[in-house]
Amino acid sequence: MRDVAERAGVGVGTVSRVVNGGVSVRQVTAARVQRAIDELGFHRNEVARALRPGMTSSTIAMLLGDLSNPFYAAIAKGALDVARSAGYAVMLSSVDEDALAEQRAARELFSRRIAGMMLVPVRRDTAFLQRAQRSDTPIVLIDRPAHGVETDAVLVDNDRGGYLATQHLLAHGHIRIAMLVAPSYYTTGQRTNGYRRALRAAGIPIDPTLVVDLPEGSVQAAEVATHDLLRRRGGPTAIFASTNFLCEGAIRAMHQAGRQVAVVGFDDFRLADLIPLPATVVTADPGDVGRRAASLLLRRIGGDRGPVEREIVPVRLIQRGSGELSPGATRKGNTACPTQ
Amino acid sequence: MRDVAERAGVGVGTVSRVVNGGVSVRQVTAARVQRAIDELGFHRNEVARALRPGMTSSTIAMLLGDLSNPFYAAIAKGALDVARSAGYAVMLSSVDEDALAEQRAARELFSRRIAGMMLVPVRRDTAFLQRAQRSDTPIVLIDRPAHGVETDAVLVDNDRGGYLATQHLLAHGHIRIAMLVAPSYYTTGQRTNGYRRALRAAGIPIDPTLVVDLPEGSVQAAEVATHDLLRRRGGPTAIFASTNFLCEGAIRAMHQAGRQVAVVGFDDFRLADLIPLPATVVTADPGDVGRRAASLLLRRIGGDRGPVEREIVPVRLIQRGSGELSPGATRKGNTACPTQ
DNA sequence: CCGATTTATGGCAACGTTTCCGTTTGGAAA
């Protein structure tokens, strides 16, 4: 910058003003400075810029779960797009449901003087965020709210999703509807609430043996659990698989068992419409979740000191076949499609 | 840091030394400083640290294509994991095959004084990288090499992949093997080379009408092209779909047309084994690509000045059914599975 | 116990920017 100033015959302050929008700089001076900038290929050093007190670093951080989960990948993509078009770089860190790793990653990111942070909190207890907040770095939570902390959040309408899925199965005559539940994330509880509410509204008592708590949220866990459900006497005629991976697991199990009951999944997935019995799902637009989170965060960074916001992204039901099976139509025997 | 120094009754230099590993600091002094650090909750400011000349910023950048493509998501995940476990934060930017956006994003990232960069270059002409390189920031290319620039790269064995896929189809008696080709990325050319080589080795002349250049690499484009291929008189009995999206498009088209010819895809995808005719693919491990790229970059950042390296990640063939169809067995009529 | 040598330590400059403050300049009004 000093080189530019020298070449243009002005002071560094003037160069800084030109670089930052050219207020209080004469047209002719600005042009001379600009020419020097171009000739020298000067580019503002963002690091030095961020060092100044009170300056935002034009970098925001994002901390979320396993990127190989398309749900998170879509969120990341949405957020990245919005941030980039606003001139912000995004530091992305991915920790898979490990509270300690999350805390460490968050600390590392904050030490880089980020302008703000989006995160999918692992635990509801986010005490470590309060320390960050006291340095008034804006934070937006994604997918799951925090415990006591009052923080902006962008959530999916999990309760309604659970309700819609269950109601849809009820409408097709199912009474014994099982639910596969991933370990206790917040979303899980909400989806279960929706499930219960739909059953209650239909006057059907809740059978606790049909609500299966899985040891982990993996495809394999859901596969095992579904096999178990199918083997039971008086087992369910329908399954509400409350995440994308659980839905895949349920479908795999039924495929292997050669026995199909109705299934509704939560979160859409690629090729859901191409499998032998296309998957009916309730889903929000995860890209939209990411975009909203980034927009909200940018607004806060921009100085918006309004009350804490909580955006709820709507869900919708996509009917493809697996959720429209009636209790009697339970398919037996192998499907006509080769399995391996 | 000055506060810490004051509280511990030492100079700032000593605090700095303690923070950076405590060489040339007495045990007792280091302990006193550490206590002050803990009491004050001090944490090193990475921004100020990166401002010092010659210092690495402990942040690396990654620039790749659309994150909603699971191939890129998997690469990102692999790279993120390696970088994080080495204490590096990753700035991730995603530009979808837009050379101008790529250049802008790269410039923005470099202005943040990153320690290194990984990128999937959009164009083979990476002149803009040379400017970056002259500031000797290490760069590792992923998936595609650059034109003249001598830069480390981690590539997939595309040529062998194309060869394996085509040879596999040849082994099942196919003669008229079409290839769906995405717009001119580097990978495309290599895969086509493998395809040609296999045909040549089998003594089969290459029919240019069977090599279909698509206007874009989307599912839809492949769908349209496949429909066209299926309608031709004397059309192909097998298709080599040279990316994951193209493979999906081909499968969709055949599903709709109710007519199935053999297909081998490039890059694996989720649920490939659950669709009516499970997809045979050649694939590399994309997570491994990301991990290798990050490892190589970290080595360069660590000071490795060895000769330019070019890692080739191997591919393997996964047989699932769609590639093992014989020319005669071309399935006609609708599959037994409901389509919508 | 003293000088020499090594080790620990304190302090200051520098990294590249922005902001503040004081000075100069331009131009309009008188």
Place this chain on the structure above:
DNA sequence: TTTCCAAACGGAAACGTTGCCATAAATCGG
């Protein structure tokens, strides 16, 4: 032409760290 005000501009401090240099302290050999 002079006066005056606002706009334009230059310069320096500060952000938090590290590296270097000088100095103080400790250790060691004689």
